[in-house]
Amino acid sequence: MIKQRLNRISLEAGQKHVFDELTEAPVTVLQIGEGNFLRGFFDWMIHESRKQGLFQGSVAVVQPRPSGKPKIEELAEQDGLYTLVTRGLENGSPVERKQVITVFSSAFDPYSDWEQFFSLAKQPQLRFVVSNTTEAGLVYRQEAYSEGKPVQSFPGKLTQLLYERYIAFNGDPAKGLICLPCELLERNGDTLRECVLRYCEDWRLPQAFRSWVVEHNRFLNSLVDRIVTGYPDAKQAEQWFAEWGYEDPLLTTAEPYHLWAIEGESELEQQLPLASAGLNVLWVDDLKPFQQRKVRILNGAHTFMALLGMLKGLSEVRAAMEHDELGVLIIRTIESEIIPSLPYDQTELQTYAKQVCERFLNPFIQHRLSDITMNSLSKFQTRLLPSLKFYLQHNEAFIAQKDQVGSDGESVSLPQGLAAALAALLRHYRIVKVDESGYWGQSFTGEQYLLRDDRELLIKLADIWALFHQAERSLQETVAVLLSLEELWQSNLHAAYPQLAEQITSIIEQWEREL
Numbered sequence: 001m002i003k004q005r006l007n008r009i010s011l012e013a014g015q016k017h018v019f020d021e022l023t024e025a026p027v028t029v030l031q032i033g034e035g036n037f038l039r040g041f042f043d044w045m046i047h048e049s050r051k052q053g054l055f056q057g058s059v060a061v062v063q064p065r066p067s068g069k070p071k072i073e074e075l076a077e078q079d080g081l082y083t084l085v086t087r088g089l090e091n092g093s094p095v096e097r098k099q100v101i102t103v104f105s106s107a108f109d110p111y112s113d114w115e116q117f118f119s120l121a122k123q124p125q126l127r128f129v130v131s132n133t134t135e136a137g138l139v140y141r142q143e144a145y146s147e148g149k150p151v152q153s154f155p156g157k158l159t160q161l162l163y164e165r166y167i168a169f170n171g172d173p174a175k176g177l178i179c180l181p182c183e184l185l186e187r188n189g190d191t192l193r194e195c196v197l198r199y200c201e202d203w204r205l206p207q208a209f210r211s212w213v214v215e216h217n218r219f220l221n222s223l224v225d226r227i228v229t230g231y232p233d234a235k236q237a238e239q240w241f242a243e244w245g246y247e248d249p250l251l252t253t254a255e256p257y258h259l260w261a262i263e264g265e266s267e268l269e270q271q272l273p274l275a276s277a278g279l280n281v282l283w284v285d286d287l288k289p290f291q292q293r294k295v296r297i298l299n300g301a302h303t304f305m306a307l308l309g310m311l312k313g314l315s316e317v318r319a320a321m322e323h324d325e326l327g328v329l330i331i332r333t334i335e336s337e338i339i340p341s342l343p344y345d346q347t348e349l350q351t352y353a354k355q356v357c358e359r360f361l362n363p364f365i366q367h368r369l370s371d372i373t374m375n376s377l378s379k380f381q382t383r384l385l386p387s388l389k390f391y392l393q394h395n396e397a398f399i400a401q402k403d404q405v406g407s408d409g410e411s412v413s414l415p416q417g418l419a420a421a422l423a424a425l426l427r428h429y430r431i432v433k434v435d436e437s438g439y440w441g442q443s444f445t446g447e448q449y450l451l452r453d454d455r456e457l458l459i460k461l462a463d464i465w466a467l468f469h470q471a472e473r474s475l476q477e478t479v480a481v482l483l484s485l486e487e488l489w490q491s492n493l494h495a496a497y498p499q500l501a502e503q504i505t506s507i508i509e510q511w512e513r514e515l
């Protein structure tokens with residue numbers, strides 16, 4: 001229950017009744033993940049819908065894993081309240097809106113309060129499970145079932161919760177849940193269902209439970225889109241806190257733009273009234289076009305500019321977009337390389353891309369490139385590699401066709417922008433130092449930055465680059481080794497396209513010369 005500790009966060013005038021209602025509202029949503037994104041996206045949507053009297057429930061939020069900073073404790077200490085500032089251009093005019101979001105009726109750590117977690121399973125009005133545990137969290141991880149104790153993984157915990165619910169309600173078909181994972185994975189709902197079913201098998205749970213999961217629970221695929229930049233820089237935070245008369249360590253910031261495309265029938269809107277609250281929530285038959293255009297255009301461009309931008313000593317998205325060469329390169333890559341690789345209406349894609357670039361240029365939001373570069377090794381695989389492979393395969397087919405009429409000796413290459421993106425990834429992960437803090441890369445301007453990525457991959461990359469630093473391998477040989485790492489490209493790029501190493505090496509060498 002929400003504790004009456006409103007001294008840390010003062011409610012805006014007129015909002016008190018919303019808060020009072022919340023303390024009485026049944027928990028209809030379990031949220032797994034307390035991060036910035038869900039608080040700046042899903043919880044804000046629920047808040048808007050509640051404000052209009054459309055959504056009557058409340059949200060119970062838990063952290064998804066035992067480690068990490070105890071943000072959930074801070075949230076509980078703040079009675080589940082936090083501030084969201086939405087700022088940017090809306091229909092061409094600048095807006096800056098501050099809201100205290102009131103949707104959480106409880107915030108707790110399931111690892112120290114497992115009974116409370118189980119008690120949610122027995123809550124008849126619970127209807128939705130929403131999650132965002134990053135791509136790293138929505139995975140199957142083999143682990144033993146533990147009676148009365150939470151397992152580590154998010155899908156494992158969800159299976160435990162569903163099993164408790166199945167038992168509590170004797171397999172009542174009406175008590176199945178609707179799961180809405182928000183992780184940026186293609187077909188995230190299908191992935192979650194597969195993980196749950198694997199746990200059913202691993203843990204030898206009754207067949208009748210498995211059937212109940214399949215027949216009476218939904219795992220919806222969805223795509224989220226909103227730039228949520230979290231806590232602002234210290235100067236901005238101080239200015240706001242002085243203005244508001246309170247400090248909020250859980251303050252988060254977001255752009256006005258938002259889209260949630262959910263693959264499901266529009267009747268579900270009755271249970272989750274978000275579109276009816278005026279929010280840009282679309283119930284769609286096929287999510288693929290929404291997914292591909294967003295991940296390849298927006299996230300692809302983000303990953304590219306973050307990798308190359310940091311190498312050039314830049315720190316924010318807007319600075320990268322306003323940079324003479326980089327800004328032009330990003331726009332050209334989206335328009336002439338990424339969009340043509342997508343099998344959808346090209347004019348619509350160009351319009352979407354224009355909107356995305358305007359969002360990147362949002363003068364009111366500070367989006368740190370270093371945040372975007374986190375886990376770039378896996379992000380590259382979903383966000384840029386498909387566009388890149390499109391060209392490699394098409395060039396190959398084109399050359400093969402010409403070979404049949406007697407032309408040979410041509411090499412398969414990448415268009416300029418995507419080649420630069422690949423070169424930037426490899427150069428960004430040129431590990432120059434390893435210490436107790438981790439693995440360090442170094443920009444063209446000599447600044448060192450900590451690489452945040454899969455540890456096993458970093459160990460491997462450090463070993464590869466060590467031979468280059470010891471002058472035992474040339475740059476091109478190093479690039480060739482990197483291009484043959486199947487775990488990075490889902491295939492051996494060097495074996496398939498031996499000429500690629502030369503193209504990538506010459507880009508990196510040119511950047512180094514331009515220093």
Ligand SMILES: NC(=O)c1ccc[n+]([C@@H]2O[C@H](COP(=O)([O-])OP(=O)(O)OC[C@H]3O[C@@H](n4cnc5c(N)ncnc54)[C@H](O)[C@@H]3O)[C@@H](O)[C@H]2O)c1
Pocket residue numbers: 032033034035036037038063064065068132133134135136137138154183184224225226227228229
């Ligand atoms: N911030 C945005 O603009 C934005 C927009 C769309 C999608 N997203 C998605 O949100 C994710 C980042 O979330 P955020 O911005 O809220 O960051 P955040 O750091 O505030 O929150 C990350 C959340 O994921 C959990 N998490 C991290 N690694 C995990 C793991 N291995 N297993 C289980 N849980 C794990 C954390 O505990 C936390 O709850 C990204 O994966 C991104 O795809 C973010």
Ligand SMILES: O=P(O)(O)OC[C@@H](O)[C@@H](O)[C@H](O)[C@H](O)CO
Pocket residue numbers: 184224225226227228298299302303371372374
């Ligand atoms: O959040 P990440 O780290 O997965 O990716 C960084 C950005 O590309 C991402 O957060 C976008 O801002 C977001 O996907 C916009 O909807």
